[in-house]
Amino acid sequence: xxxxxILRVVSKLLIPFIAIFAFYVQFHGDYxxxxxxxxxxxxxxxVILYALIFGLEAAKSAVPPSWVRFGMAMGxxxxxxxxxxxxxxxxxFLNYSVFTPDHPSHGQHYGILLVELGxxxxxxxxxxxxxxxFGSRPVNHPGxx
Amino acid sequence: MSGHIILDLGLISMLLVIAFAIIRxxxxxxxVMLQGVYSLVCAAWFVxxxxxxxxxxxxxxGAGVSTVLxxxxxxxxxxxxxxxxxxxxxxxxxxxxxxxxxxxxAIGDMPIYGDANSPANSHVGAGxxxxxxxxxxxxxxxxxxxASYRGFDTFGETVVIFAAGLGVLLLLGLNGNAGKWQAxxxxxxxxxxxxxxxxxxxxxxKVSPKAEVATNLPKExxxxxxxxxxxxxxxxxxxxxxxxx
Numbered sequence: 001x002x003x004x005x006i007l008r009v010v011s012k013l014l015i016p017f018i019a020i021f022a023f024y025v026q027f028h029g030d031y032x033x034x035x036x037x038x039x040x041x042x043x044x045x046x047v048i049l050y051a052l053i054f055g056l057e058a059a060k061s062a063v064p065p066s067w068v069r070f071g072m073a074m075g076x077x078x079x080x081x082x083x084x085x086x087x088x089x090x091x092x093f094l095n096y097s098v099f100t101p102d103h104p105s106h107g108q109h110y111g112i113l114l115v116e117l118g119x120x121x122x123x124x125x126x127x128x129x130x131x132x133x134f135g136s137r138p139v140n141h142p143g144x145x
Numbered sequence: 146m147s148g149h150i151i152l153d154l155g156l157i158s159m160l161l162v163i164a165f166a167i168i169r170x171x172x173x174x175x176x177v178m179l180q181g182v183y184s185l186v187c188a189a190w191f192v193x194x195x196x197x198x199x200x201x202x203x204x205x206x207g208a209g210v211s212t213v214l215x216x217x218x219x220x221x222x223x224x225x226x227x228x229x230x231x232x233x234x235x236x237x238x239x240x241x242x243x244x245x246x247x248x249x250x251a252i253g254d255m256p257i258y259g260d261a262n263s264p265a266n267s268h269v270g271a272g273x274x275x276x277x278x279x280x281x282x283x284x285x286x287x288x289x290x291x292a293s294y295r296g297f298d299t300f301g302e303t304v305v306i307f308a309a310g311l312g313v314l315l316l317l318g319l320n321g322n323a324g325k326w327q328a329x330x331x332x333x334x335x336x337x338x339x340x341x342x343x344x345x346x347x348x349x350x351k352v353s354p355k356a357e358v359a360t361n362l363p364k365e366x367x368x369x370x371x372x373x374x375x376x377x378x379x380x381x382x383x384x385x386x387x388x389x390x
Contacts, residue, residue: 025201030283033197035291037302041205048213065319076307079300094296105282112283112292115299122303126310127210133317134217 004053011053018046026120030112036119043120044127056135068128075122082114149193156190171226173219181212194258198287 026039051059083094091098096111163183170176184207191200256263277289291299 029288030285032285033287034201035198035288038198038201038205041202041210045205045209048210052213069314069319072307072310076303079303083296083300094293094300096293105280108281108289108293109283111296112281112288115292115296116288119299119303122307126306129310129319130214130313131210131217132319133313134214136320137217137221137317 007053011049015046015050018049019043022046022124026116029116030109036116037123039116040120040123041127043124044131047128048131051131051135056132060132063128065129065132068125068132071121071125072129075118075120075125078118078121079115080118082111082118086111152193153190156186156193159186160190171228173222173224173226174216176226177212177215177219180215181208184208184211 022039022042025034025042026036029035029039047059047063050062082096086095086098087093089098094111094115097104097107099107099110101107160183163179163186167176167179167183170179184203187207188200188204191197191203256265260266273286273290273294277283277286281289281293283289
């Protein structure tokens with residue numbers, strides 16, 4: 001299993017930076033380009049790169065499919081839950097200003113943070129789930145992969 | 146400014162060349178790879194148009210994730226596409242040329258790039274630009290529009306993505322375990338051994354040990370046990386036929 005030595009070393013160096021870049025895109029989204037969707041896709045791409053180089057089983061033990069299944073639902077729940085929370089606090093659906101009535105803009109910041117976190121979770125999990133679903137299928141053709 | 150135009154023209158002509166190469170190719174592996182290249186060139190072009198958000202997404206989804214998914218799908222299908230006879234290509238070519246001519250005709254009505262008086266920039270767009278600094282206090286208007294002003298739309302998008310993932314999981318199963326089922330109605334255990342899938346013989350996929358226990362017929366048990374021993378380890382690596390006996 002020592003094939004693709006260069007690929008293994010380079011990807012081992014790169015994957016942590018790709019994952020950190022995803023979180024940069026996520027949390028810097030208020031100031032620069034980016035946001036939950038882009039961050040989620042980049043995060044999923046880092047795991048997919050890991051799976052391509054080190055095998056699907058290694059990726060599945062790093063990010064178990066049960067987490068992925070949980071994350072998919074949790075992302076949508078977080079987004080919708082933020083909306084319901086603003087309802088319960090007396091505002092409209094997804095009107096974040098009601099979180100901090102004294103400083104409406106602060107509430108907007110918290111709301112955007114929560115909602116983008118939901119998008120990140122949902123997008124990254126769905127991408128991984130689809131990849132796991134396709135990648136785990138038994139292969140018909142014997143040969144290279 | 147003229148440098149920008151040369152860059153744009155170069156990128157667009159690269160897209161054109163790649164598109165023609167994709168049409169001409171018969172090897173699906175090369176086609177999938179060229180689609181990834183197409184997305185990457187697209188992303189570079191989006192950067193040159195100052196649409197960095199879109200470029201991010203195109204590079205990560207188009208060039209990264211979807212290329213991998215297409216490769217995974219290709220593993221389950223053929224590696225080569227069949228030759229299409231020239232007679233069957235006429236109708237698609239007419240449709241493509243007609244819609245292309247219509248698009249060229251419509252270019253005249255498009256606003257100039259970066260035009261402040263274009264419909265997108267003059268009505269609500271201008272309102273968002275004015276209000277974001279006052280209401281939300283963040284510099285990135287795109288995030289403000291996506292997550293706050295149009296938060297309901299983005300919620301819908303998130304649900305659409307969730308539904309897409311759910312659909313794929315319902316069809317394929319998260320671990321590729323579609324078709325490997327086991328049920329216990331009225332105390333009778335039925336599983337893969339009784340399913341129509343079991344009669345396919347050689348094409349049978351990896352079998353879980355649980356399904357092996359469920360089978361009663363000794364002949365099938367033997368073949369399944371052989372399959373299970375073959376499919377230990379990484380499922381992607383195919384063991385040469387006849388190695389295990």
